[in-house]
Amino acid sequence: MVHFREELDELQRRLLEMAGLVESAIHQSVSALVERDDQLAKEVLWKEAQINQKDIEIDEFATRLLALYQPMARDMRFLTAAIKINGDLERMGDLAVNITERALSLMKEPPVKPLIDIPRMADLAEAMVRKSLDALVKRDEQLARSVLLSDDEVDQLRDAVYKELVAFMQEESTTIPRAVDLMFIAHNLERIADHATNIAEDVLFLMKGIDVRHHAEVREQAAHLKQ
Amino acid sequence: MVHFREELDELQRRLLEMAGLVESAIHQSVSALVERDDQLAKEVLWKEAQINQKDIEIDEFATRLLALYQPMARDMRFLTAAIKINGDLERMGDLAVNITERALSLMKEPPVKPLIDIPRMADLAEAMVRKSLDALVKRDEQLARSVLLSDDEVDQLRDAVYKELVAFMQEESTTIPRAVDLMFIAHNLERIADHATNIAEDVLFLMKGIDVRHHAEVREQAAHLKQ
Numbered sequence: 001m002v003h004f005r006e007e008l009d010e011l012q013r014r015l016l017e018m019a020g021l022v023e024s025a026i027h028q029s030v031s032a033l034v035e036r037d038d039q040l041a042k043e044v045l046w047k048e049a050q051i052n053q054k055d056i057e058i059d060e061f062a063t064r065l066l067a068l069y070q071p072m073a074r075d076m077r078f079l080t081a082a083i084k085i086n087g088d089l090e091r092m093g094d095l096a097v098n099i100t101e102r103a104l105s106l107m108k109e110p111p112v113k114p115l116i117d118i119p120r121m122a123d124l125a126e127a128m129v130r131k132s133l134d135a136l137v138k139r140d141e142q143l144a145r146s147v148l149l150s151d152d153e154v155d156q157l158r159d160a161v162y163k164e165l166v167a168f169m170q171e172e173s174t175t176i177p178r179a180v181d182l183m184f185i186a187h188n189l190e191r192i193a194d195h196a197t198n199i200a201e202d203v204l205f206l207m208k209g210i211d212v213r214h215h216a217e218v219r220e221q222a223a224h225l226k227q
Numbered sequence: 228m229v230h231f232r233e234e235l236d237e238l239q240r241r242l243l244e245m246a247g248l249v250e251s252a253i254h255q256s257v258s259a260l261v262e263r264d265d266q267l268a269k270e271v272l273w274k275e276a277q278i279n280q281k282d283i284e285i286d287e288f289a290t291r292l293l294a295l296y297q298p299m300a301r302d303m304r305f306l307t308a309a310i311k312i313n314g315d316l317e318r319m320g321d322l323a324v325n326i327t328e329r330a331l332s333l334m335k336e337p338p339v340k341p342l343i344d345i346p347r348m349a350d351l352a353e354a355m356v357r358k359s360l361d362a363l364v365k366r367d368e369q370l371a372r373s374v375l376l377s378d379d380e381v382d383q384l385r386d387a388v389y390k391e392l393v394a395f396m397q398e399e400s401t402t403i404p405r406a407v408d409l410m411f412i413a414h415n416l417e418r419i420a421d422h423a424t425n426i427a428e429d430v431l432f433l434m435k436g437i438d439v440r441h442h443a444e445v446r447e448q449a450a451h452l453k454q
Contacts, residue, residue: 063303063304063307066293066303067298067299067300067303071294073294076293076294080290080293080310083307083311084310084314087311162407166403166404166407169400169403170400176393176396176397176403177393180389180393180407183407184414
């Protein structure tokens, strides 16, 4: 089974490599927006092509390991978690492209406002991706839980961005199409954070067999308290 | 292996049951919006709780089958597809709840405009969910491909909705917060259609071993033509 362990390490290594590409795509998509740099935008599109290629490869690799070995419960959980994490990372790549497309359109117009909260959302989302994968590698429960907390912070920033943009639109109707683009960029960052949260939840499930999706843990605790 | 076949049928049955709940949640979320009916909205929230429960059960069931039996390539592909399809259905439930939350907020305000394209998007999205699951059960390639075509139609409707809403906002700034809600509802319907498309792609992969994600098939055909 030494070989199988090596294969599992290799799978984890590939997930990390994919996550690195995703983090950098998120960063560049928002830098393209802030710096109005279409070269950065092109880099995101190129990275996404690589992410898609890795998505297919990791899926095939994990499925082959499932078929080839007969993994026991814990390794089985790791393999199904890897397939899910891979899917979440791939979606983040798509979302970075969505941001980039809106950035490319916004570059052609004068800026609506100085961008402060959107880059902060991006920084948080990138850190969440990094931490959720770190938590996977180190099997670090605290780190995984910290990702869940950051998600709330991202949601608050998104609400602030929406509110401010609605005010801009109401004040000056010519800003409406651009403000709508910025709203969807904030929305995409919030979704990226959601996917990082999914990964952190998978890590917690992997470590503890606790299902924290849908606040199942909270429900279980509540049921326990009632007993 | 008779028992294993029965288990696979049971897994498929559970996916269908979950898809039925999802379809109905999508329908009710948009009916709540159109009919301004908060009882329907409550039904969506209740259905989503059931969908979340089924998500966890199906995941556990599929993972148990993977661990218990040592399925060969084809059955392995079905099990990993089932896990993914389950994930897509669960996300659709979340999106129906997002629509419902915006519907509840819109009910308190006068209507911005008569709703025509949004209910059409919902009809299409529901049909896509139904067809993608039908395609799974019947292993029907044509049906699966028809889902991919509907996705383009949904995207066109969404673009029309956006364009019309921007015009409303520009004409009358008091409509802005409500128009933004409607935009996000259209966006959520488009995402539901994307998840149905993912399912149809999984069905095609399952049947043919062709990976149509990321237009891999188109790329392969192009590579073939070049030879």
